[in-house]
Amino acid sequence: MIHIIGQIIVGLVVGIVAKLLLPGADKGGIIVTALIGMAGGWVGGWLGQVLGWYKAGAPAGFLMSVVGAMLLMLAYRMI
Numbered sequence: 001m002i003h004i005i006g007q008i009i010v011g012l013v014v015g016i017v018a019k020l021l022l023p024g025a026d027k028g029g030i031i032v033t034a035l036i037g038m039a040g041g042w043v044g045g046w047l048g049q050v051l052g053w054y055k056a057g058a059p060a061g062f063l064m065s066v067v068g069a070m071l072l073m074l075a076y077r078m079i
Contacts, residue, residue, distance in 0.1 A: 011038030018069035036076060040069025
């Protein structure tokens with residue numbers, strides 16, 4: 001249970017940083033921001049593996065999580 005709460009908090013922080021780095025208004029609230037931040041960690045890890053920066057199964061770092069969240073926010077804005 002503590003792991004899930006920690007993941008939600010880290011996802012929220014990653015999502016907030018991604019929102020601050022992207023110009024423009026976002027329609028999503030705190031829940032959407034947290035979900036995009038959590039998914040951004042997965043996208044950042046996948047992208048790092050594709051680029052050869054991470055080994056398979058290695059978690060993404062904070063910077064790659066923010067990059068993944070930014071990519072997802074751009075996709076969310078297009079939808």
